[in-house]
Amino acid sequence: MSAVVAQRVSKVFGRRKALDRVSFELPEGAFLSIFGPNGAGKSTLLRVLSTLARPTEGTVRVAGIDAKEHPDQVRERIGLISHQSMLYADLTAFENLMFVARMHGVVDAEDRVRTMLKAVELDHRRYDAVRTFSRGMTQRLSIARALLHDPSVVFLDEPYAGLDPHAVDIFDDLIDRMRAGRTFVMVSHDLQKGFDAATHVLVLAKGRTVLFQEKESVDFQEFSQLYRETVGMGVA
Amino acid sequence: MADELSTGVERPVRVKRPSTWAHYRALVKKDLLHEMHTKDMLTSMGLYALLVLVVYGAALAQAGSQLDVQQMAGGLLWAAVLFTSLLGLNRSFGHETADGCLDGLMLVPMDRSVLFLAKATANLAFLAIVEVVVVPLFFFFFLGTVGVAPSWPLLLAVLAVGTIGIAGVGTMLSTITVNTRGRDVMLAVLFIPLSFPLLWSCVSAATAVLVGTEGFMDTFTMSMALAGGYDVVMILVSWVLYDFVVSA
Numbered sequence: 001m002s003a004v005v006a007q008r009v010s011k012v013f014g015r016r017k018a019l020d021r022v023s024f025e026l027p028e029g030a031f032l033s034i035f036g037p038n039g040a041g042k043s044t045l046l047r048v049l050s051t052l053a054r055p056t057e058g059t060v061r062v063a064g065i066d067a068k069e070h071p072d073q074v075r076e077r078i079g080l081i082s083h084q085s086m087l088y089a090d091l092t093a094f095e096n097l098m099f100v101a102r103m104h105g106v107v108d109a110e111d112r113v114r115t116m117l118k119a120v121e122l123d124h125r126r127y128d129a130v131r132t133f134s135r136g137m138t139q140r141l142s143i144a145r146a147l148l149h150d151p152s153v154v155f156l157d158e159p160y161a162g163l164d165p166h167a168v169d170i171f172d173d174l175i176d177r178m179r180a181g182r183t184f185v186m187v188s189h190d191l192q193k194g195f196d197a198a199t200h201v202l203v204l205a206k207g208r209t210v211l212f213q214e215k216e217s218v219d220f221q222e223f224s225q226l227y228r229e230t231v232g233m234g235v236a
Numbered sequence: 237m238a239d240e241l242s243t244g245v246e247r248p249v250r251v252k253r254p255s256t257w258a259h260y261r262a263l264v265k266k267d268l269l270h271e272m273h274t275k276d277m278l279t280s281m282g283l284y285a286l287l288v289l290v291v292y293g294a295a296l297a298q299a300g301s302q303l304d305v306q307q308m309a310g311g312l313l314w315a316a317v318l319f320t321s322l323l324g325l326n327r328s329f330g331h332e333t334a335d336g337c338l339d340g341l342m343l344v345p346m347d348r349s350v351l352f353l354a355k356a357t358a359n360l361a362f363l364a365i366v367e368v369v370v371v372p373l374f375f376f377f378f379l380g381t382v383g384v385a386p387s388w389p390l391l392l393a394v395l396a397v398g399t400i401g402i403a404g405v406g407t408m409l410s411t412i413t414v415n416t417r418g419r420d421v422m423l424a425v426l427f428i429p430l431s432f433p434l435l436w437s438c439v440s441a442a443t444a445v446l447v448g449t450e451g452f453m454d455t456f457t458m459s460m461a462l463a464g465g466y467d468v469v470m471i472l473v474s475w476v477l478y479d480f481v482v483s484a
Contacts, residue, residue, distance in 0.1 A: 084336030
């Protein structure tokens with residue numbers, strides 16, 4: 001079964017077509033990196049895939065479930081890590097995760113929260129307000145938040161934004177550790193990093209698919225050349 | 237042991253879809269916790285209400301003994317409650333939009349109308365706490381010397397019905413205006429006309445029980461029926477429309 005399927009997905013805001021008949025199919029365990037210039041529709045696509053926005057046309061299926069027909073069933077199976085932490089700055093790390101665990105109905109919530117805090121190495125700061133955390137620590141906590149209910153599909157929306165190089169290394173390590181058994185869809189501006197992590201690549205420009213391919217069939221030099229020629233030079 | 241970040245094969249995470257009641261409790265608890273940490277709404281609403289009383293004091297002092305404060309008390313009290321609640325309602329959704337928290341809530345598999353009920357409950361609780369402090373002070377400063385009718389305890393019922401309506405309608409409107417430019421003004425522009433029937437009924441009922449003239453019970457009953465009906469209709473409409481509003 002495919003983990004994520006998009007079939008001719010369009011999204012229109014007023015007169016502007018943010019997505020124009022985008023289609024792809026992603027197998028379970030795959031890692032899709034989505035590239036494109038600003039305004040290409042990357043984040044809109046991620047919002048549509050993660051049920052935060054409804055497509056104007058087309059179908060999205062996550063874990064075999066139609067996102068339009070059964071959005072709550074899709075939400076049970078997905079996690080989202082964004083450049084925004086989705087954490088309450090004035091609550092402690094523990095309170096934030098307990099709230100999310102209760103909302104998702106995690107059984108033995110306290111135990112699971114402590115386990116996740118240890119996994120992202122923030123157990124020693126569990127009773128501190130999130131606003132006292134560095135950007136890297138906040139991003140680690142947002143990973144714990146997204147994985148609390150053990151989702152099978154994880155969406156990453158420019159997760160490296162605002163991270164220093166050390167925090168990026170820690171984040172990469174965490175992503176590597178959580179890859180087993182999960183499917184990932186990541187929006188990134190970092191061509192090299194996104195390409196290295198991916199099993200599949202998708203390039204968007206002006207809301208349209210420029211390229212969707214398995215990474216194995218693409219050489220990075222050729223890919224970056226194609227990206228510059230089509231997207232960077234404004235051809236697409 | 238498997239890495240806790242990988243999918244739990246050896247220790248699968250057990251998830252059971254929570255009931256609507258469980259979602260409601262978690263959301264209310266989160267808002268109360270947030271307020272306990274920040275004291276943002278209670279401090280701003282409490283201070284503002286006290287300042288309104290000071291302004292009332294200065295304004296009424298100039299009027300001297302010819303002014304019948306008892307006749308005006310209901311209106312003054314509700315003006316203070318309404319403007320104080322506007323301040324709180326403007327802040328009630330602020331922490332949800334910061335850092336994408338609202339997106340986090342939208343990713344939870346739940347009936348989104350529960351979010352409305354939980355927010356309205358939290359707003360009601362904060363308004364009630366402020367009223368517990370401000371209403372006795374209002375009585376002490378403005379009605380202490382002139383006295384009130386023996387029917388004044390009925391004012392508690394007026395405050396309860398009025399505050400429930402303000403919290404319900406205000407929660408809905410604060411959700412609508414949270415992402416608009418100049419949301420403070422926008423909330424007031426929408427809230428005051430929409431809550432006018434409630435305000436009118438509550439002022440009428442409050443004046444009736446504070447003055448206590450002959451036949452006050454008829455006025456009180458009629459006004460409370462109007463206010464109660466307004467609460468039921470507006471809260472039901474908000475409940476039904478909330479999914480659409482919060483998803484927009």
